[in-house]
Every structure is written in structure tokens, then in C-alpha cells.
Amino acid sequence: MCELCEESGVISVEEYEAVSGDVCEYVPDDFEPDSVDEPLYQCPNPPEYCVVDSLVEEHLCGLHAKDDPEDEADALLEAVGLGSAQILQIKPQSSEKCEHIDLINGTPECGESATHARVLEIESFLCAQHLKEYLASARDQRQ
Numbered sequence: 395m396c397e398l399c400e401e402s403g404v405i406s407v408e409e410y411e412a413v414s415g416d417v418c419e420y421v422p423d424d425f426e427p428d429s430v431d432e433p434l435y436q437c438p439n440p441p442e443y444c445v446v447d448s449l450v451e452e453h454l455c456g457l458h459a460k461d462d463p464e465d466e467a468d469a470l471l472e473a474v475g476l477g478s479a480q481i482l483q484i485k486p487q488s489s490e491k492c493e494h495i496d497l498i499n500g501t502p503e504c505g506e507s508a509t510h511a512r513v514l515e516i517e518s519f520l521c522a523q524h525l526k527e528y529l530a531s532a533r534d535q536r537q
């Protein structure tokens with residue numbers, strides 16, 4: 395595990411003033427909608443906090459860190475304002491391997507030693523009660 399994976403988790407919690415129509419974005423870990431019509435967010439409370447979470451999406455070698463075209467998913471994430479992606483350097487002695495896959499040509503995972511990681515920062519807007527649950531489950535996932 396590289397140092398960025400070890401650090402991944404909640405990086406900031408800020409108070410947030412909801413505007414009308416905002417709902418808490420808490421989604422339980424085991425939530426599976428029974429139908430596509432079911433709303434993704436179930437909590438009717440207005441959000442009171444903005445939580446920013448960091449998540450290592452992919453490890454990359456030097457070559458792929460440079461040449462990795464911006465992922466469509468990341469571009470979408472930024473476009474809708476849910477978060478942002480950035481490529482950061484990791485310690486070269488880490489045991490991580492490059493996970494880059496060329497989807498267009500269908501090549502296997504690169505497998506070179508990783509020197510970089512793509513990190514997503516994801517924003518969630520939560521009510522006070524769900525902030526507690528969110529932080530507790532983020533803590534559990536790190537153990």
C-alpha cells in the first residue's frame with residue numbers, strides 16, 4: 395500500500411448552508427435500489443456539512459502518469475461538480491504496480507512499478523446525523 399492509499403479517507407469537513415431543494419446525499423453502504431425509479435438519496439434532511447473524501451483510483455508508472463489521457467469518468471465528475479481528479483507522485487519504493495489498462499486496445503495491466511497515483515477528491519453534502527455515520531464508516535473502511 396502506498397502512502398496515498400494509507401492517507402485516503404476524509405480530508406475535510408466544512409459547515410454548509412443548504413439552499414432550498416438540497417438534500418442530504420448520504421447513501422448507506424448496503425443500499426441497492428430495487429428499481430431504477432427509486433431515488434438514490436433517501437434522507438429528506440437538508441445538508442449541513444460538506445465532506446471531502448480522497449480516494450486513490452489508480453496507480454500509474456511514470457510513462458502512464460504522463461501519457462494517461464484524462465479518464466472520461468473523471469472529466470464527467472469534474473463537469474458535474476462532484477469532485478476532481480489529480481495525479482500525484484508516490485514514493486518509488488512502494489510495492490504498487492501500474493494498473494493502467496489500455497481499454498481501446500484491450501491490453502493487460504501494465505505492471506511496471508508505480509510512481510504516481512490518480513487521486514479523486516469527492517464532495518458529499520450531509521446532514522448532521524449522517525455526517526456521524528459517514529465518518530464512522532469511513533473509519534471502519536480504513537482498518
Ligand SMILES: [Zn+2]
Nearest residue numbers: 395396399450
Ligand atoms: Zn496506493
Ligand SMILES: [Zn+2]
Nearest residue numbers: 455458492504
Ligand atoms: Zn504503466
Ligand SMILES: [Zn+2]
Nearest residue numbers: 418437521524
Ligand atoms: Zn441525512
